[in-house]
Every structure is written in structure tokens, then in C-alpha cells.
Amino acid sequence: MKTTTQVGIIGAGPAGLLLALLLQRKGIASAVLEQRSREDIEATIKAGVLEHPTAELLRQLGVGARMDREGFVHEGIELAFGGRRHRIDLPELTGGKTITVYPQHEVIKDLVAAVLAAGISIEFGVTAVSLHDVTSATPSIRYEKDGAAHELRCDFIGGCDGFHGPSRQAIPQALRQEHLKAYPCGWFGILCEAPPSSDELIYAQSERGFVLLSTRSQTVQRMYFQCDPNDHVDNWSDDRIWAEFQARLANGDGWQVKEGRIFQKGIIAMRSFICETLRHGRLFLAGDSAHIVPPTGAKGLNLAAGDVVLLSRAITTYYRQDSEAGLDAYATQALKRIWRGEHFSWWMTQMLHDFEGEDSITRRFRRAQLDYVVSSRAAAMSLAENYVGLPFEGIESV
Numbered sequence: 001m002k003t004t005t006q007v008g009i010i011g012a013g014p015a016g017l018l019l020a021l022l023l024q025r026k027g028i029a030s031a032v033l034e035q036r037s038r039e040d041i042e043a044t045i046k047a048g049v050l051e052h053p054t055a056e057l058l059r060q061l062g063v064g065a066r067m068d069r070e071g072f073v074h075e076g077i078e079l080a081f082g083g084r085r086h087r088i089d090l091p092e093l094t095g096g097k098t099i100t101v102y103p104q105h106e107v108i109k110d111l112v113a114a115v116l117a118a119g120i121s122i123e124f125g126v127t128a129v130s131l132h133d134v135t136s137a138t139p140s141i142r143y144e145k146d147g148a149a150h151e152l153r154c155d156f157i158g159g160c161d162g163f164h165g166p167s168r169q170a171i172p173q174a175l176r177q178e179h180l181k182a183y184p185c186g187w188f189g190i191l192c193e194a195p196p197s198s199d200e201l202i203y204a205q206s207e208r209g210f211v212l213l214s215t216r217s218q219t220v221q222r223m224y225f226q227c228d229p230n231d232h233v234d235n236w237s238d239d240r241i242w243a244e245f246q247a248r249l250a251n252g253d254g255w256q257v258k259e260g261r262i263f264q265k266g267i268i269a270m271r272s273f274i275c276e277t278l279r280h281g282r283l284f285l286a287g288d289s290a291h292i293v294p295p296t297g298a299k300g301l302n303l304a305a306g307d308v309v310l311l312s313r314a315i316t317t318y319y320r321q322d323s324e325a326g327l328d329a330y331a332t333q334a335l336k337r338i339w340r341g342e343h344f345s346w347w348m349t350q351m352l353h354d355f356e357g358e359d360s361i362t363r364r365f366r367r368a369q370l371d372y373v374v375s376s377r378a379a380a381m382s383l384a385e386n387y388v389g390l391p392f393e394g395i396e397s398v
């Protein structure tokens, strides 16, 4: 079957769903294709931290009500090292800005409901997705659903299909400018039934490796510890996991992590990746399809949101003013914010993780950097400004 729309969007992650809503607000039609089921995308555990501009964007799009009711506004984070904890006061250092802890799969539920309520089609469970004629004025996406072949013809394709999707691969390798850095560690993430151990997120550096204590509610906690990227969750019994958290967080004053039943475990790879070629003809990449950050800075979802704000504006300018200027500028504008987020994520990662085989000077530099961040207002301000999120340019006109 053949269908037509203005913007064909591949992927119903944060990037694809936000793009569909942003376009709809400007009267531009789109259709979303997603390979997984609705239940699956609404249950996949990923991010937790929404930057100030992302939370504002959700409110402006009319999808912030549940986040405001059920999410947690945090006014600080703690950096733990050398047996002590140091607070970074976010509003005090950023002129009043905060972060919101609200799980990505809850954001996805809110976005899916809003997209469907706006009458935008999301086809779940599509297979064999392929992109065609992307450098012509009439690109199309072919796919299969329930054994039948389909073609979605459009003016533009939004490649929002994450790191492993087909969109980036549709740009010839020779034209893609890519940068990759793999880190020699992963994050072991758990969800557990326990009360919060702290009112705020704790990012802890120790000689046994990094730990992050985050939260989901008064009864469910999200925690991570640095691990070997090739390790396997089966090697970690609950007792061994708790012993590792306690050892890495020991601070001499008797404070301990609150333990509880662990009901989810997983290992996450750590890499920095940027495909600077965000445009190929009528195909535009946004979100994880174009860039990946190590999770330490909590930037992935937030960078995806920044991309689609710019992309939706570029597409709107095309239809309203019959001008390609916005489309031509998309990559340059988006890459500024992407590189900032990439650098911050790398910076947080190298400051907080110890890597095997490092020389002693690197370890001492790490400690000097941590000491500086918690003792200099200028250094703390820089961390806080990046952590709460730099403004999306012109967000008020979304």
C-alpha cells in the first residue's frame, strides 16, 4: 500500500515523537514508523534526568502535566570522592535552574499518547524498513507490516531511529564524517525496591570505580556502577552487587546505601560517537542516530530534544517561507549543541571513572580536577550550567 505525508519519521523514541509533535504544532503532517511494539517502547528502561530546557519543552508541547505531578525536581547533585560528599547547588549556580528526574519510558508514554491524540499515525511493529531516493525531491520509506509491503512517500525523512537504525546507513559511508571513542568500561545498572539513600543524585569516584545513585520514586531506586564492558549480569549475584556499592561508597562516617530487592539488571556500553553528516538530500538525522554520549552527563535524550527543535524549525521555514536556508543551516546549528554535550559527557566521564592501566599522573589530574570543581565557584558554575542544560535557541517560539 502507498501512503503520502510531508515528513516520514523513522523511530518512536524521544527524537521521533517530539519531532512529530513539534511539526504538528506548525500544521505540518508526519507519520511515524517504529519497529518495536508500543508495550515494548513504553517499558524499556533508559534515561532518568531531564534538563531544564527539555522539561520546559515538554510543558510547552502540552505533555508536561504528568512529569510535573510525578517527576522529582532536584536542586542539587553530589560529587563524592576521597571519603567526602560535596554538593553542587544547581539553582544557586545557574540563576534558578533545576533538573527533573522522570524516567524516559514515562516520557515515551506521555509522548505516544499525545501523538496519537493529535491524529498522527504511529505504525508499530514494522519490519524491513528501507530508505529510497533520499537525494531526490520525492524520497520514500518502504517497510513491511504483518507480511504486507508498504511505501510511505514524503517530502522529508526524519532519521530518528537510534544508533542501530537504518537512517545513518542510508548515507553513503564515503560521505559520512564520523568520530568514535570507545571507553574501556561499561555501566552495570540496577533497579531495586528500596527507599532513596540520598535526597539528591550522587556521582561517586573511587579507586574501585565509579558509582551513580539515582532514583525513580520513594520505593524504587536506579543505581549504576562502572564495570568491565564484557562482563555479564549473571556474574553478579545480588549480594556481590551490594558489596560492591557499599565498598565504593564507603566514606568513614557510617553512611550506607539502602539495599533492597533487585528486579532489573543490565550492562550499558560507554562511547562517544558523532556523525557530523546530519543531512543527505532530504534525509535528516536527529538524536542517537547521529550521536551517542557516555551516560555520565545525562545528556542523550536531552541532545535528541535539542536536535528536533532545530529540525522542526528548519522544516517549518521550508514550508512557510519556501526557503531552504533553515535546512542548509540545520547541521551547523545542531552540531554546536551536540559537540558541547559530547564534550561535557566526556569530561564528566574522565573526571569520575578510573581506568585500568592508567598512569599515576592521570589519576592525580583527576583528583585535582575534582578538588577544583568543588572548591571554585567558577568551576562549579560551569558544571552546573552544562548539567541543567544550555538553552535551546529560540525555545520560546516552539
Ligand code: FAD
Binding pocket: 010, 011, 012, 013, 014, 015, 016, 033, 034, 035, 036, 041, 045, 046, 047, 048, 049, 050, 104, 126, 129, 160, 161, 162, 163, 164, 165, 166, 189, 268, 286, 287, 288, 289, 295, 297, 298, 299, 300, 301, 302, 303, 304
Ligand atoms: P532511541 O531512544 O534509541 O529511539 C529510536 C527508536 O527507533 C527506537 O524506538 C527503535 O526501536 C526505533 N528503530 C530502530 N531501528 C528501527 C527501524 N529499522 N525501523 C523503525 N524503527 C526503528 N539520556 C539523558 O538525556 N539523560 C539520562 O539520564 C540518560 N540516562 C541513560 C541511561 C541509560 C541506561 C541509557 C541506555 C541511556 C541513557 N540516556 C540518557 C540516553 C538516552 O536514553 C538516549 O540518548 C535517547 O533514547 C535517544 O533518543 P532517540 O529518540 O534518538 O533514540
Ligand code: DHB
Binding pocket: 046, 047, 048, 049, 201, 212, 214, 215, 222, 295, 296, 297, 298, 299
Ligand atoms: C540517570 C542516568 C544517567 O546517565 C545520569 O547521568 C543520571 C541519572 C538515571 O537513569 O536516573
